[in-house]
Amino acid sequence: MLDIRTELTTNPKEKPAVDELGFGHYFTDHMFIVEYTEGKGWHDAKITQYQPIPMYPSSMVFHYGQSVFEGLKAYKTVDGEVLLFRPDRNFARLNKSNERLVIPAIDEEFALEALKQLVSIDRDWVPNALGTSLYIRPFIIATEANLGVHPSKNYKFIIIMSPSGSYYKGGINPVKIMVEQQFVRAVKGGTGEAKTGGNYASALKGQEIAEKEGYAQTLWLDGKENKYVEEVGSMNIFFKINGTVITPELNGSILAGITRDSMIQVLKSKNVPVEERRISINEIVEASHNGTLEEVFGTGTAAVISPVGELKYLDEKLIINDGKIGEVSQMLYDTLTGIQNGTIEDTFGWTIKL
Amino acid sequence: MLDIRTELTTNPKEKPAVDELGFGHYFTDHMFIVEYTEGKGWHDAKITQYQPIPMYPSSMVFHYGQSVFEGLKAYKTVDGEVLLFRPDRNFARLNKSNERLVIPAIDEEFALEALKQLVSIDRDWVPNALGTSLYIRPFIIATEANLGVHPSKNYKFIIIMSPSGSYYKGGINPVKIMVEQQFVRAVKGGTGEAKTGGNYASALKGQEIAEKEGYAQTLWLDGKENKYVEEVGSMNIFFKINGTVITPELNGSILAGITRDSMIQVLKSKNVPVEERRISINEIVEASHNGTLEEVFGTGTAAVISPVGELKYLDEKLIINDGKIGEVSQMLYDTLTGIQNGTIEDTFGWTIKL
Known part of the structure; x- marks a missing residue:
C-alpha cells in the first residue's frame, strides 16, 4: 500500500457557525490527493492543506469531461464517536464509474485508509448538531495537458470534505x-x-x-x-x-x-x-x-x-x-x-x- | 465593449520543430481569459502568459461537468498572411452550447475581437508548412467553489492556441x-x-x-x-x-x-x-x-x-x-x-x- 505523506496546515481556519453551514460551501483544513501517471500508476499520496491546485488550461478535464466523483458522509454520534456510512460501497462504485469513463482503477482499500486518516485529522470539523454531518467528496479528474481526444495519461484523485448543515431545518417538508x-x-x-x-x-x-x-x-x-x-x-x-x-x-x-x-x-x-x-x-x-x-x-x-x-x-x-x-x-x-x-x-x- | 488588458510574457518559449508538432501538445506564449461573476457579468478581460491557473478543488467544473468549448484554426497563406476560418460561426455555436448548459452568453463580437488580438500577438506561432495550422481552443468552465448541484455563479472564458502539425503526413489514408x-x-x-x-x-x-x-x-x-x-x-x-x-x-x-x-x-x-x-x-x-x-x-x-x-x-x-x-x-x-x-x-x- 502507498505511503501517505502528511503535511498539516500551520494555519487552521475558523470553523463556521453550525446554522451557517448550508451545503458544500465551507471546506475543512485538509484534503487528500494522489497522482496518476501512465506507466507509473498512482503515486505521491498526501494529506495537505485544502488549497487551490495549479491546473494547465489545456488539462483534459476542462475540455472532455473525463471525471468521476462520489459523495458520502461522516456523522458524529451522541457519544462523540465519528461514524462513516458504507464508505466501501462508494469506492466500489467509484471504480465502476472509472471503468465506464476509461479512468484507471483506484485501490479501494487504500482509498478507505486515506479517507479514515483524513477524517481523523479533521475530526473536529464533523459537526454534532442534530441533522448535521461532514459531507465527503472523493473525485478523480483528468489532468493531462493535451487537446487530443483520448483517455488522459494523468489523473488526480482528491478527497475534500465540507461540514454540512441540517437538510431539514424546519422539519421534513415534501x-x-x-x-x-x-x-x-x-x-x-x-x-x-x-x-x-x-x-x-x-x-x-x-x-x-x-x-x-x-x-x-x-x-x-x-x-x-x-x-x-x-x-x-x-x-x-x-x-x-x-x-x-x-x-x-x-x-x-x-x-x-x-x-x-x-x-x-x-x-x-x-x-x-x-x-x-x-x-x-x-x-x-x-x-x-x-x-x-x-x-x-x-x-x-x-x-x-x-x-x-x-x-x-x-x-x-x-x-x-x-x-x-x-x-x-x-x-x-x-x-x-x-x-x-x-x-x-x-x-x-x-x-x-x- | 470590455477593455482587454495585455500582459506580454517576458519569457517567450522556444517554438517546437514543425515535424514534432502533432496535435494539441504545444501551446503558444499567450492566452486570453475573462471572468464571469453573477450580478456583475463578464469582467477583467486580459491577454496574459499561457500558464497554470489556480483552481479550488471544489470548483464546479471538476464535479458537475459544466463546460463548453470550440475548436477552429488559423492558417498561414503562401503570402504570409494569417487567415481565420469562419470564427463567427464558432462563437455563435459556443452561445448555443452555453444555452443548453445554462452558462451565461458571451458577446460574440467581443470574443472575435479578443481572438484577433490574441492571434496577432502570437502570430509567429502560426506554422506555415503545408497542412499545418494554429489550432484555437476557446472554452468556458464553471469555477464557483461549491458542491451544490446548480448552475455555477462564476465562470472563466479562456482561449488557448496550439500549433498543429499536418493531419496527413503521408498523404490522405482512408x-x-x-x-x-x-x-x-x-x-x-x-x-x-x-x-x-x-x-x-x-x-x-x-x-x-x-x-x-x-x-x-x-x-x-x-x-x-x-x-x-x-x-x-x-x-x-x-x-x-x-x-x-x-x-x-x-x-x-x-x-x-x-x-x-x-x-x-x-x-x-x-x-x-x-x-x-x-x-x-x-x-x-x-x-x-x-x-x-x-x-x-x-x-x-x-x-x-x-x-x-x-x-x-x-x-x-x-x-x-x-x-x-x-x-x-x-x-x-x-x-x-x-x-x-x-x-x-x-x-x-x-x-x-x-
Whole structure:
C-alpha cells in the first residue's frame, strides 16, 4: 500500500457557525490527493492543506469531461464517536464509474485508509448538531495537458470534505416535482449509471425550467421511450402503491444509489413488500387516479429521504398523501438517520467507527 | 465593449520543430481569459502568459461537468498572411452550447475581437508548412467553489492556441471505422448538439473498444432506436450513394459542424446533389450490397476530410471505393484547404484576414 505523506496546515481556519453551514460551501483544513501517471500508476499520496491546485488550461478535464466523483458522509454520534456510512460501497462504485469513463482503477482499500486518516485529522470539523454531518467528496479528474481526444495519461484523485448543515431545518417538508418532457438525463448505453460530471451538467437545463415553474426537482423518464421512470433530480425514486414499495430497477441508465440500496434492505428487514422493476409514468398516474398511490419519495446521501407531495405530469398535478410525509417514508428516514447517528443499533454492519 | 488588458510574457518559449508538432501538445506564449461573476457579468478581460491557473478543488467544473468549448484554426497563406476560418460561426455555436448548459452568453463580437488580438500577438506561432495550422481552443468552465448541484455563479472564458502539425503526413489514408452497438454517445433531449465535455467523456469507452479491434473510430447510431446514423468519432459523416451525397440532418443530438456546413455549401456550388436527412445503417448496408455506396467520409476541423475505407457493422465489413479516397472527397478536401490556405479564391466569404 502507498505511503501517505502528511503535511498539516500551520494555519487552521475558523470553523463556521453550525446554522451557517448550508451545503458544500465551507471546506475543512485538509484534503487528500494522489497522482496518476501512465506507466507509473498512482503515486505521491498526501494529506495537505485544502488549497487551490495549479491546473494547465489545456488539462483534459476542462475540455472532455473525463471525471468521476462520489459523495458520502461522516456523522458524529451522541457519544462523540465519528461514524462513516458504507464508505466501501462508494469506492466500489467509484471504480465502476472509472471503468465506464476509461479512468484507471483506484485501490479501494487504500482509498478507505486515506479517507479514515483524513477524517481523523479533521475530526473536529464533523459537526454534532442534530441533522448535521461532514459531507465527503472523493473525485478523480483528468489532468493531462493535451487537446487530443483520448483517455488522459494523468489523473488526480482528491478527497475534500465540507461540514454540512441540517437538510431539514424546519422539519421534513415534501417537495413538488415535475416530470420532464423535453430533456433527457441519460439513455441506455450512455453514462447514466456512472457518477460523472456530464450527467449533472446535462440535467441543469431541465432543473432550471422546473424551478421557473415552481418545482423543486425534475423526474426523469427513460431516454428511449420517454415512458419509464428513472430518477428524480439527483436522487433515486420510490413509489408506495397499494402497500408495495416500488423503485425502478438498475437498468444501466440509473445510478445505483447507496441510500437506495440501504432503503431496500431496511424495507425487507421490516417485512414491507418491495419491488425493483420497470415502472411507467402511466402506472403511477393510474395509481393516483384509483387512490392506491400512497407515498412517493426520493433517496440520496444529502437528504436521506425527500418525500414528494406533488407530481406534475403534462397538465395534471397529482397530490400524494395530502402533501404530507408518509408513514413508510418517515420510518425509513428515522431508521437510517438513527443508524447513522448511532441512536439505533446498526444490525446491517453499515457503519465504520473511526 | 470590455477593455482587454495585455500582459506580454517576458519569457517567450522556444517554438517546437514543425515535424514534432502533432496535435494539441504545444501551446503558444499567450492566452486570453475573462471572468464571469453573477450580478456583475463578464469582467477583467486580459491577454496574459499561457500558464497554470489556480483552481479550488471544489470548483464546479471538476464535479458537475459544466463546460463548453470550440475548436477552429488559423492558417498561414503562401503570402504570409494569417487567415481565420469562419470564427463567427464558432462563437455563435459556443452561445448555443452555453444555452443548453445554462452558462451565461458571451458577446460574440467581443470574443472575435479578443481572438484577433490574441492571434496577432502570437502570430509567429502560426506554422506555415503545408497542412499545418494554429489550432484555437476557446472554452468556458464553471469555477464557483461549491458542491451544490446548480448552475455555477462564476465562470472563466479562456482561449488557448496550439500549433498543429499536418493531419496527413503521408498523404490522405482512408480509415476503418466500426459501428458502435453497445454504447451511445447522445440521445434526443440530451446534450449531443452542444459542444460540452460530457459528450466526449461518454465516447471514450466505445473508442477504446474500437481501437482494440483495429478500428480508428466508432460510428454512432441514434440512442433511441439504435438504427439511424449520427456521427463518426468526433466528426460529422457523409455518404455518397448513387451520385448523391447524404449526411444526417441536424436532429438535436448531432453536432452542427462548421466543416459539415462548409462541405454542403461547396457541394451545392459544384452542383453535386446533397441531402440532409435521416439515414439508417440498413440503407448504407444495402447500398454497399447493391454497389451504389460510392464514398464515405467524416468532416471536422482537425482533419477537414477523413475518408472511410472500411465500415464494420455487426459481423460484416463493408469495403468502400476499394479502400481508396473518392473523387468527391478529394475535391472537397482540395477546395476547403485551398480556401483556408489562400490558394483558392474564397467566393463564400468564409475567411477573415488578420
